Amino acid sequence: MNTQKEITIYDIAEALDLSPATVSRGLKDHPAIKKDTRKKILDKAKELGYQQNLFASNLRRSRSNTIGVIVPRLNSYFMSAVISGMEKVANAAGYNLIISQSTESKEKELANIKTLYNSRVDGLLVSLAYDSEDINHFDLFLNKGIPLIFFDRVFEHPRCTSIVIDNYKAGYEITSHLISQGCKRIAHITGSVIRNVYADRLKGYRHALVDNSIPYDESFVFPCNLSEQAGADVTQRLLEMPELPDGVFAANDTTAVSCIRTLKQAGIKIPEQIAVAGFNNDPLSKVIEPNLTTMNYPGQEMGELAAATLIRKLDNKEGTSLNTIVLHHNMIVRESSLRKKINL
Amino acid sequence: MNTQKEITIYDIAEALDLSPATVSRGLKDHPAIKKDTRKKILDKAKELGYQQNLFASNLRRSRSNTIGVIVPRLNSYFMSAVISGMEKVANAAGYNLIISQSTESKEKELANIKTLYNSRVDGLLVSLAYDSEDINHFDLFLNKGIPLIFFDRVFEHPRCTSIVIDNYKAGYEITSHLISQGCKRIAHITGSVIRNVYADRLKGYRHALVDNSIPYDESFVFPCNLSEQAGADVTQRLLEMPELPDGVFAANDTTAVSCIRTLKQAGIKIPEQIAVAGFNNDPLSKVIEPNLTTMNYPGQEMGELAAATLIRKLDNKEGTSLNTIVLHHNMIVRESSLRKKINL
DNA sequence: CTGAAAGCGCTAACAC
DNA sequence: GTGTTAGCGCTTTCAG
Numbered sequence: 164m165n166t167q168k169e170i171t172i173y174d175i176a177e178a179l180d181l182s183p184a185t186v187s188r189g190l191k192d193h194p195a196i197k198k199d200t201r202k203k204i205l206d207k208a209k210e211l212g213y214q215q216n217l218f219a220s221n222l223r224r225s226r227s228n229t230i231g232v233i234v235p236r237l238n239s240y241f242m243s244a245v246i247s248g249m250e251k252v253a254n255a256a257g258y259n260l261i262i263s264q265s266t267e268s269k270e271k272e273l274a275n276i277k278t279l280y281n282s283r284v285d286g287l288l289v290s291l292a293y294d295s296e297d298i299n300h301f302d303l304f305l306n307k308g309i310p311l312i313f314f315d316r317v318f319e320h321p322r323c324t325s326i327v328i329d330n331y332k333a334g335y336e337i338t339s340h341l342i343s344q345g346c347k348r349i350a351h352i353t354g355s356v357i358r359n360v361y362a363d364r365l366k367g368y369r370h371a372l373v374d375n376s377i378p379y380d381e382s383f384v385f386p387c388n389l390s391e392q393a394g395a396d397v398t399q400r401l402l403e404m405p406e407l408p409d410g411v412f413a414a415n416d417t418t419a420v421s422c423i424r425t426l427k428q429a430g431i432k433i434p435e436q437i438a439v440a441g442f443n444n445d446p447l448s449k450v451i452e453p454n455l456t457t458m459n460y461p462g463q464e465m466g467e468l469a470a471a472t473l474i475r476k477l478d479n480k481e482g483t484s485l486n487t488i489v490l491h492h493n494m495i496v497r498e499s500s501l502r503k504k505i506n507l
Numbered sequence: 508m509n510t511q512k513e514i515t516i517y518d519i520a521e522a523l524d525l526s527p528a529t530v531s532r533g534l535k536d537h538p539a540i541k542k543d544t545r546k547k548i549l550d551k552a553k554e555l556g557y558q559q560n561l562f563a564s565n566l567r568r569s570r571s572n573t574i575g576v577i578v579p580r581l582n583s584y585f586m587s588a589v590i591s592g593m594e595k596v597a598n599a600a601g602y603n604l605i606i607s608q609s610t611e612s613k614e615k616e617l618a619n620i621k622t623l624y625n626s627r628v629d630g631l632l633v634s635l636a637y638d639s640e641d642i643n644h645f646d647l648f649l650n651k652g653i654p655l656i657f658f659d660r661v662f663e664h665p666r667c668t669s670i671v672i673d674n675y676k677a678g679y680e681i682t683s684h685l686i687s688q689g690c691k692r693i694a695h696i697t698g699s700v701i702r703n704v705y706a707d708r709l710k711g712y713r714h715a716l717v718d719n720s721i722p723y724d725e726s727f728v729f730p731c732n733l734s735e736q737a738g739a740d741v742t743q744r745l746l747e748m749p750e751l752p753d754g755v756f757a758a759n760d761t762t763a764v765s766c767i768r769t770l771k772q773a774g775i776k777i778p779e780q781i782a783v784a785g786f787n788n789d790p791l792s793k794v795i796e797p798n799l800t801t802m803n804y805p806g807q808e809m810g811e812l813a814a815a816t817l818i819r820k821l822d823n824k825e826g827t828s829l830n831t832i833v834l835h836h837n838m839i840v841r842e843s844s845l846r847k848k849i850n851l
Numbered sequence: 852c853t854g855a856a857a858g859c860g861c862t863a864a865c866a867c
Numbered sequence: 868g869t870g871t872t873a874g875c876g877c878t879t880t881c882a883g
């Protein structure tokens with residue numbers, strides 16, 4: 164099948180009676196090439212249907228123009244927005260993206276790291292798996308000084324930039340909001356507190372309680388895997404509590420929505436009996452009834468920024484200066500938590 | 508930064524007093540290598556921290572072990588499920604995925620094609636952009652005999668395999684269902700009828716009407732870009748019709764959900780006044796009230812199958828035999844279309 | 852079963 | 868401004 168012969172810079176050189184070196188330079192806007200020569204080269208290249216062989220180029224330059232991405236899971240709205248943002252920026256800058264999923268497991272994460280290392284990616288964009296307590300498995304990259312940028316689920320490391328929102332503040336705000344709506348017994352559905360995102364939201368929740376003279380009670384905190392099913396299960400446990408909570412702050416919208424549905428089935432009035440707030444501003448949040456109060460969280464932007472930051476590093480446009488970039492967030496108050504009816 | 512020296516097969520060869528050729532063979536289970544020698548090679552490789560240089564290998568073999576993926580948009584639930592499936596299969600088979608988005612534009616699609624061609628992907632997995640009426644822009648690949656597989660939004664071509672569901676049948680079924688619920692004036696919200704998926708669903712809709720002695724009326728068909736906004740806009744036009752329709756079949760869940768919300772705001776009872784059905788089984792469909800009748804459509808499976816089919820072709824495990832693979836689909840009837848209350 | 856050697860296509864000193 | 872040349876690291880005939 165592979166019939167048509169590959170055109171190389173040698174073919175162009177020969178056709179134009181030039182050296183391959185000149186052709187190579189002409190093809191990439193090298194300053195020391197006559198305008199006129201370059202035009203000839205470009206024209207001939209197009210005429211012959213020349214396509215650069217990136218392997219040869221990469222081999223020679225030991226650089227791949229490829230960025231590796233490792234995410235826990237691909238199939239969430241948030242993550243696809245992130246990837247979409249990355250792709251946009253990377254593509255515009257002439258980089259390719261190689262994407263892999265850790266499926267929330269540290270082992271798979273390590274396997275992904277190895278594959279991406281073999282692919283000689285120029286840099287790595289990572290959101291950590293559920294159970295990665297440290298980042299020793301990234302040593303392969305760190306030891307070689309290959310830039311590593313964490314986003315969302317990050318890990319503090321002197322050599323890595325992190326891109327996050329202020330999860331502490333966001334957790335604090337959303338809990339304070341529930342309190343302002345009269346909630347006093349607020350349950351918190353969370354993920355693995357190994358992960359910064361959940362640990363910080365939990366801390367925000369806790370401090371908001373304390374600052375409002377509500378004692379923090381660990382039995383109101385429900386760690387789970389944040390799936391739809393887990394949301395339903397946790398809610399079932401809430402319903403079995405001797406005294407019902409009057410508010411729920413869930414660390415993502417999936418569980419918040421699942422919680423609302425379960426509560427409704429049990430005949431609980433929302434927000435009157437239990438006010439509910441989520442996190443992520445997933446499209447689901449506008450569809451569930453009552454509409455879900457949630458934290459808006461710019462996925463696309465986070466992806467764009469992560470890619471742009473990495474590319475800037477790769478192009479050496481900056482040193483190892485910045486270490487943490489914090490994106491803005493904003494609470495979206497909707498009916499699920501609004502007891503004191505103001506205007507919507 | 509890039510300090511640590513790269514270990515190559517030469518280093519291993521030297522350390523073991525072997526030739527690079529033998530090391531190369533040992534590393535990839537070549538049959539003509541003594542078990543014992545291979546073990547020594549593998550051990551030494553591990554000891555030295557050897558990592559294959561894929562560029563050199565790819566350059567030499569003119570093969571990349573990389574699959575290119577072009578999708579209209581990354582940020583939908585369906586598409587991320589597809590990608591997730593592809594990644595799983597590709598990764599297991601030792602392939603990488605390079606993913607790019609056409610953002611529904613033929614021009615960007617062409618740019619993606621060129622990039623992926625330069626990256627020397629071994630094959631291509633494509634779901635076509637909104638406005639690609641032909642696939643001449645894929646000639647680069649077709650002429651070279653590089654396998655090209657379409658999924659979901661496909662184009663009939665003798666050299667390409669397509670992976671689809673039976674959109675005609677699905678459209679027929681869902682329309683018939685609406686009719687069985689007593690609908691007689693059914694509007695259809697659709698996308699660009701250039702695309703097989705929408706054209707086929709439309710044809711199914713049409714034939715279902717005719718087969719039930721309901722005349723097909725073009726003014727009941729509303730092409731749009733299937734966004735949330737478009738769903739609301741179309742619904743507004745429905746509401747302005749001199750006589751309201753009594754059923755809506757939307758070609759995706761996003762518009763169906765948006766339609767329901769708009770109708771509810773206008774005080775229309777669903778399904779009593781207007782029954783609504785969507786397409787995709789998006790997570791939204793279970794959350795909207797009333798729950799949305801929709802067509803289940805296996806994204807993850809489609810992705811897995813597309814990748815598996817391509818890889819089988821690449822490994823030459825089969826000729827150019829199969830041309831179209833049709834995946835099963837199944838209608839999920841929920842309250843949004845259920846007038847004759849049976850059991851749910 | 853192993854080795855020698857050529858070359859995949861490109862880039863970047865270094866020359867002129 | 869342009870040319871010469873030496874590899875980047877690997878695979879694969881061909882020989883033995």
